[in-house]
Amino acid sequence: MRESIFLIGAGNVGYHLGRHLVDRGCRVTGVFSRSIEKAQALSELTGIPHCHTFNEIDPTADLYLLAVSDAAIAPAARSLYQMGIRDKLLAHTSGATPSSVLRPYSTRYGVFYPLQTFSRERVLDFSKIPLCIQANGKEDEALLFHLGERLSEAVYRIDDQQRAVLHVAAVFVNNFTNHLFQAGWDILERESLSFDLLRPLIEETAAKVLAYRPSDMQTGPAVRGDQATVDRHLEYLQEQPQLQELYRLLTRHINPDLEV
């Protein structure tokens, strides 16, 4: 018999996990969310029954997937424990939180971390999303691994330390990159130029590193050592000191020989 899964959380991660688990034929017996709207949205899409108070949670599931914010992981696990759910497998879905925060609340715990940025508006091909799996026992690790394989072609065994490192790297390539996109937006907005001018460039910048090492794809005035262009850019950015500061630091990192 296949394991039954109870989903805690119907935010961005919970929503996408829930719908893809159901799509792939997994047994999701319920979803808990403090937000009635969020739980209903997932319920309506998937048919998963939803509830909003902890004592409505089905205590007989085999796996409790905690798709909640980092700060809510331990409190959610504690609530399950207080309900008497103590020998069941708990797994959170976070990149930033060690699995050990679950240890006080069950002898069986692990992580089921999809390394992707989720937003409700976008439907993702889950089969391409790297799933980082970890558990404190071999059997539970196998259970999470096989569950991962139902969703994705890219399932990895990743321990707490590795996942913490992945999360730092993800901040660079996702959060910080997105902030640079906004810098581009801000620069164009001052001149009433459309961000559409940059969108194909952004798309191609990302597409290039899907097949190559980023440093092999590095172009632009900094890596060329084009001091004249760098000077012109810094002068232009004089009135936007934050962007100028960012330009200086990134240029210096790309090419320490430049004067910035």
Added chain:
Amino acid sequence: MRESIFLIGAGNVGYHLGRHLVDRGCRVTGVFSRSIEKAQALSELTGIPHCHTFNEIDPTADLYLLAVSDAAIAPAARSLYQMGIRDKLLAHTSGATPSSVLRPYSTRYGVFYPLQTFSRERVLDFSKIPLCIQANGKEDEALLFHLGERLSEAVYRIDDQQRAVLHVAAVFVNNFTNHLFQAGWDILERESLSFDLLRPLIEETAAKVLAYRPSDMQTGPAVRGDQATVDRHLEYLQEQPQLQELYRLLTRHINPDLEV
């Protein structure tokens, strides 16, 4: 009769421009490149005759497209001038160089700037590439605009000042972004983790801003004000001071309330 085009330069931009001009039925009567290999590569693909010395250049073309590095634009225009090519339309393809560098060498000059990052390995859908057009006369502007429309659905009239601004913004969203991708690579490499773990995230990060404003898509510990995660990340980066410096600055810019 359609205008005849002579292409100066067979580097990344020249190569892609040459092949797409021919694909779209434009009359490209020759390509000049100092590099025999590069000129031959384009010739073999397109049938455009190639040459390697300036005095072999056809002096009867209607338009000379200077797809050369920024530093080589003025010298190339000067060489054409010295050959007697003086009343023909010259247009360079650079984002960083003002059109006025061509003024000493012809009464008719302009810019034909495809806002994209080109590499030989990747075939691009030219119809989506923004083409930034400028000329010092209305007729020549119309000529370049219509030529642009043969290649792309996104042709814009962009003056020198606007193009300079676009180029600054392009450095942020392309060069600097790519450098952050390499930072992600470096972080994973230290722990022998595969960059493949980050590639779907990179793809989705870019895909999101194709439809949305980047700041609306901002996620992560900085924008959440998650000081504990930021502290953990900074501690982890202690041994990589350059990355730590970058992390501090970007985090401070995303959220000035955090202590970094």
